[in-house]
Amino acid sequence: MKKLIIPILSGVVLSCTNAPAQDLKFTETIKKEFVVSPSSVLAVYNIDGFIKVEGYDGNKVLIEVEKTISGKSNEIVEEGKQEFKLEFEQKADSLIAYIIEPFDSRPNRNRDRWNKNEYRKIQYRYNLNYTIKVPKSMNLVVSTINNGDISVVDVSGFMKVNNINGKITVKNAHKANEIRTINGDVNINYTTVPPDxxxxxxLNGNLNIVYPTNFSADCEFKTFQGDFYTDFEDVEKLPARVTKTISETDKGTTHKLSKGSIIRIGSGGKNLKFETFNGNIYIKKS
Structure with missing residues (x-):
């Protein structure tokens, strides 16, 4: 396998810790099924626990959730049982699973409440472990934060997968197009060339990506403490590309320039981006 050493950009290390395990627990299993269009989107916004998704030849989304409420006393556990609420919301083109109480787990739903310091400290803890079956062509948006990995198997649709403290594994992917975690490895194998x-x-882990032997793309790499490896033979290093990012804040407009190394595999064409801080990048052929 070839090794190409890439100069890299620095970043900020983010680390999250979990409170000790509690003694008293209440556990129940929630089962749901929904008839969906094969091309619709399933979104799962979890906080604590794993997510496992498997594609199958059917027209239903089958969801099984193992819910655990824990605390230091029976009173605290009972409070969690009464207050905690998991919501399932279905529309014509989407199905969303999220926490609605004690706060909304959907992205950007609680920013104003955090800014106004309107959150009280809850004493109980909760954990949701999802096991899901979906039509193979379904699109996915799934995320979790603590105490769980995310795995997706045999799903050919587009997917956005986010984790914080756990790894991500995608097997037999077709259109997996945005895969991100902070503390963990990313492992993906494609059965077709990925989307542009x-x-x-x-941030802290390795990228392990397997592509078909006919893979061809321009791959932009950024890493700080890591190397790039590939077993593809037709590899060419291209001139670095400078990109400009513009963001608006309450202090004005910020312009940021970033520079990454570009490796052309095969005849190029599609543009793919790979980034890690503490870890290596492995691009392999199947």
């Missing part, structure tokens, strides 16, 4: 502008990121 697919992105892969981990």
């Amino acid at each position: 502008n697919a992105q892969y990121y981990t």
Whole structure:
């Protein structure tokens, strides 16, 4: 396997810790099924626990959730049982599973409440472990934060997968186009060439991506303490590309320039982005 050493950009290390395990627990299993269009989107916004998704030849989304409420006393556990609420919301083109109480787990739903310091400290803890079956062509948006990995098997649709403290594994992917975690490895194998502008990121971990033997793309790499390896033979290093990012804040407009190394595999064409801080990048052929 070839090794190409890539100069890299620095970043900020983010680490999350978990409170000790509690003594008293209440556990129940929730089962749901929904008839969906094969091309619709399933979104799962978890906080604590794993997510496992498997594609199958059917027209239903089958969801099984193992819910655990824990605390230091029976009173605290009972409070959690009464207050905690998991919501399932279905529309014509989407199905969403999220926490609605004690706060909304959907992205950007609680920013104003955090800014106004309107959150009280809850004493109980909760954990949701999802096991899901979906139509193979379904699109996915799934995320979790603590105490769980994310795995997706045999799903050919587009997917956005986010984790914080756990790894991500995608098997037999077709259109996996945005895969990100902070503390963990990213492991993906594609059965077809991925879509243009697919992105892969981990802060503390390795990127392990397997492509078909006919893979051809321009791959932009950024890493700080790591190397790039590939067993593809037709590899060419291209001139670095400078990109400009513009963001608006309450202090004004910020312009940021970033520079990554570009490796052309095969005849190029599609643009893919790979980034890690503490870890290596492995691009392999199946």
